[in-house]
Amino acid sequence: MTSTHHTTTPPALVPKAPRGRQSTRPASVSPRRTTRVIILSATALFLGTPIAALVGFTIRGGLDGGLTADHWLGLFSGDLGAAAKPLAAGVQNSLVLALVTVALMLVLLVPTMVLVRLHVPRWEKVIEFVCLLPLTIPAVALVVGLAPVFRVVAQIFGSSSWTLAFAYVILVLPFSYRAIHANLMAVDVPTLTQAARSLGASWFHVLWDVILPNLRRGILAASFISIAAVLGEFTIASLLSRTNLQTSLVLVAKQDPYLSNIVVVLSLVFALILLIVIGRVGNQPRRSRS
C-alpha cells in the first residue's frame, strides 16, 4: 500500500483516459486503448452488419444491384397500395398501446412505490420480487396464462386493441421498476415528505410539488423504455391474434418486403432516438435558474 503510494504519479500528471502505452498507471482498471478498439469494433460489426444489410435492401433497385430511392419515396408520397391498410392499423394500435401501457404502468407503479417507501419499507423486497418476476416467465407461457384472463377482459372492455396493454404492463414492469427504483433510492423521500407536510402541504401537494419532480428522471426513463418495449413486442400480440406494429410488419413483408423493411429501419431509428433521450435524461446536469 505504502509503496504504491510512493510510485504513483501525482494526480495532475495522470492522464484522464489512459493513452495506449504511454499510460503511466501501473495497473489501470480500464483496458488499454487497443483492446477497447478491438472489442468495440467487433461488437459494432456484429450488431451493425444486419442493420446495414437491412438499409441496403430498402434502397436496392431489383436484382441487378442498382440503387434507388423509389421505395422510400413511395412511403412518403402515400402511395402504398394494399399493404398500407394493415400497416397503418398496426402503427396506430402500437402507438395507442404504448400510451395506455405507460399510463397504466405509471399509475400502478409510482404511487405504490412511493407509499411503500414511506409507510412499509419492509415490503420493498416483495414489490421488487413481484415486479422482476415477468423477466423469468417466457412470453409463450405468459400467453397461456393470459388467454383465459383476456376472455374476461373482452367481456368487460370489449376486444379493442388497447386492451392488450393489460398484458404489456406486466411485460414492462421489470424495466420500469428498475428505472423508478434507482431514482427513488437517490431521494430521501421520507424526510422531504415530512418537511413538506410540516410546512403546511396537503398530501396532494406533497406528491405533486415535491415527490414527482424529484422522480422526473426515473419516470421519464421508465416511460421511454416501456414505449420501446411495446413497439417491439411481437409474441403476445401474435399468439393472441392481435394486430400491432410487429405483427402487421410480418403481414406486410409477404406483400411488400421493401415497405416492411423500411418501417423496421424507421422503428430502429425511433428506438435509437428514445435510447439517446433516456441517456440524456439520466445525465442532464441541473443548472441554476434566475
Add this chain to the structure above:
Amino acid sequence: MTALVDTIDSPTSPETGSATVELTDVVKHYGQMQALRGFSLTLAPGELVALLGPSGCGKTTALRSLAGLEPVTSGVMTVAGADVSHLPINKRDMGMVFQSYSLFPHMTAQENVEFGLRMRKVPADQRRERARGMLAEVGLEGLEHRFAHQMSGGQQQRVALARALVTRPRVLLLDEPLSALDAKVRVELRDLIRRIQTDLKITTLFVTHDQEEALAMADRVAVMNNGVIEQIGTPEELYSRPRSAFVADFVGLSNKLPGSIVGGVIRAYRATFDLLGAPLDDGAVIAYVRPEDVEFADNGVPAVVVTSSFLGAHRHTVVRVVEDGVLVTIQHAANDAKSPGDRVGIAFSGRPACATPA
C-alpha cells in the same frame, strides 16, 4: 381549533405571537418498546428548551410526536391552550428543521423558503419579498438561486431554518440540526439560531445529545433518560444541583468516586458530602463530584499526577489516588502547572453531590 386553522390559512399573518406549548403524560409505544413513558413538558411563550439526552432515549420521538409526525399512544399536547393532539401535521403550524438535509432538491433556496408561503396561498410578490428577507436574516443574501447541491451543509441548514421560520409558526422544532456540521460552523449556527429565536420570540424545542450545545443555547434544559424527563431547569441549576446521578454524569464532567452512604450523607476519601436527589440506604456508592470541587492540599489524600492539560482560563489535571488507583480530575488555576509523576495531595470542597449504589 378554528383559531389555529385560521392562522394557517390567513395569507398575511407576519406576527402570530408566541405560544405556550404543553405536553402532558405522552406515551408512545413502538410495538413492545416504550419510547415515551409519560412524557410531560411545558414550554413558556418564547422560551427555548433544549431536550438533552443520550442516543435512543426518546428525544426525537418526543419532538416528532409534538409535530404530528408520529401518532402517540396516549397523552395530550396543547399549543396556546388548544388541543393539537389530533390535528394533522400540516395544520399544526410548527416549523421544523431536521438533522438530515431536507431541502427540496429541485428548488432553489428562494423557492424552498417560499414553499410554506405558497402552501398558505400568499401572493407571489409578497412571497418573494418575505423569502428574500428571511434568507438575508440567516446570512444568505446573494445565494437565493442556489440549489441544495450547490451549497455547504451549513448553508443548507440556514436555508432550512429560513424555510421553517418564514411562515412565522408559533412553535419551532429542531432535531439535532447541527450534528452533521463541523465544529466551527456548529457554533456559528447555534448563535444564529439563538439570536433569531430571541428576536422572533418563538417558542422552541431544540433536541440535542450535545450537552455543551444545550447549556450554551437554552433558557432551560430538559435532561431526558429512558422515555421520561429526569430533570428540567436552567443550565446553572442542572450543573450545580443535579437531582440524579444520571444528570450529574450527563451534564458537565463528574469524577466517579468510590464511597459509602453513612446516615444519609456520602463519605469518600475522608470527606463528607450532602446527598443530592433521592435518599439512599447505607452502603457502598459511587459519588459524582465535579472537578472544580476537588483541590490540591499538602496534607490531603496522597496521589500522583498522570496528565495535566491547559484549557485557557484554567487547567484540568488528572491524578491517580495512591491508595486505590482511582483517577480523579481536578480543575484549578492555569498558572499552577503540574507535571506527570508529581506527588500531590488532594482534598474535597464537600459541596453536595449525587450518588448511585455501587
